[in-house]
Amino acid sequence: MTLLPNEWWPTALLAxxxxxxxxxxxxxxxxxxxxxxxxxxxxxxxxxxxxIKTLAVVGLIAGIWMPGVAFAANVGVIVYFCSAAAAxxxxxxxxQAFWINCLGMLALSIAVLxxxxxx
Numbered sequence: 517m518t519l520l521p522n523e524w525w526p527t528a529l530l531a532x533x534x535x536x537x538x539x540x541x542x543x544x545x546x547x548x549x550x551x552x553x554x555x556x557x558x559x560x561x562x563x564x565x566x567x568i569k570t571l572a573v574v575g576l577i578a579g580i581w582m583p584g585v586a587f588a589a590n591v592g593v594i595v596y597f598c599s600a601a602a603a604x605x606x607x608x609x610x611x612q613a614f615w616i617n618c619l620g621m622l623a624l625s626i627a628v629l630x631x632x633x634x635x
Contacts, residue, residue, distance in 0.1 A: 519584040521632035527586050530628040531576040538569035547613060554609035568596060590629045597622035
């Protein structure tokens with residue numbers, strides 16, 4: 517096993533989605549503000565999410581050519597969204613943002629990991 521994605525496009529798709537998510541978080545629309553406030557994430561720490569997502573994008577893209585990097589970045593994204601899901605559950609904030617945004621991104625991240633290693 518070389519730990520290079522068998523197909524580049526699932527990894528690139530996840531990188532694109534995370535890039536858009538990070539870009540939207542620079543000036544978060546109302547649904548992102550509601551989501552972060554709903555889990556009691558302090559506003560002065562919102563910038564950290566942009567950094568985390570941007571680093572994940574860089575890792576995913578670099579990992580298309582560098583063995584193991586996309587795998588590690590993809591696992592990191594999965595851990596990030598598992599943590600987000602736990603925060604939603606802990607805060608009892610399980611509305612639309614939880615089901616569509618949080619769990620949807622978690623499902624996409626898991627699917628990309630599986631697809632990139634099995635295709």
